[in-house]
Amino acid sequence: MEYCASTNHDERPPGTVIDMLVLHYTGMESANDAIKRLCDPQAKVSAHYLVHKDGRIIQLVGEERRAWHAGVAFWRGYTDINSRSIGVEIVNSGHEFGLKPFPEKQMASLETLVLDILKRHPIPKRNVVGHSDVAPRRKTDPGELFDWFRLYKCGIGIWPKNGMAKSMNDQQAGILLRDFGYEIDDLGKTLEAFQRRFRPIEINGKLDSETVQLLSGLQK
Secondary structure, three states, X not given: OEEOOOOOEEEOOOOOOOOEEEEEEOOOOOHHHHHHHHOOOOOOOOOOEEEOOOOXXXXXXXXXXXXXXXXXXXXXXXXXXXXXXXXXXXXXXXXXXXXXXXXXXXXXXXXXXXXXXXXXXXXXXXXXXXXXXXXXXXXXXXXOOOXXXXXXXXXXXXXXXXXXXXXXXXXXXXXXXXXXXXXXXXXXXXHHHHHXXXXXXXXXXXXXXHHHHHHHHHHO
């Protein structure tokens, strides 16, 4: 573990339980650019950890402090996501600069880090999320090339069971998405976030048959 102290943090509200983990990509041209921004007082953004492509981990903010990574967000009825979460930035140039696959060393190191975090905090599996999950109208990270299923196989997060539903309307889909945790003010954007995580091969924001099956499987 390396350390690079960011000044961009503050106190968590008294009595706050850390029960969420939010994964991001850095979305910048280089890791150095990302670290500079996460440590720049003018930027007013930060995260607890950053994971390099080669697997090195940098801690920027102590877990006991509130890092500023989620912004305007929503999950399971809560909007102050920063107060209750750990934020992890994963070095990747992202959509703006060319989304790339996440290297093996980076994913293996991330797995180790996340499993360690989960030992220290009571974070339910459904509360391990991406930035696009908690801010579907604004964010697309960590993106469709991020291997959520790999994390699930090692005990991190959840994955839908085989659903049996053949069709559903917007209201039924909205209920299932909200029950899981999503904001549904814009159903199309929320469906895109859901697909980006669970059906990344096609992100169309539509209730096609495969998306319906995944949604009904998520209910299980």
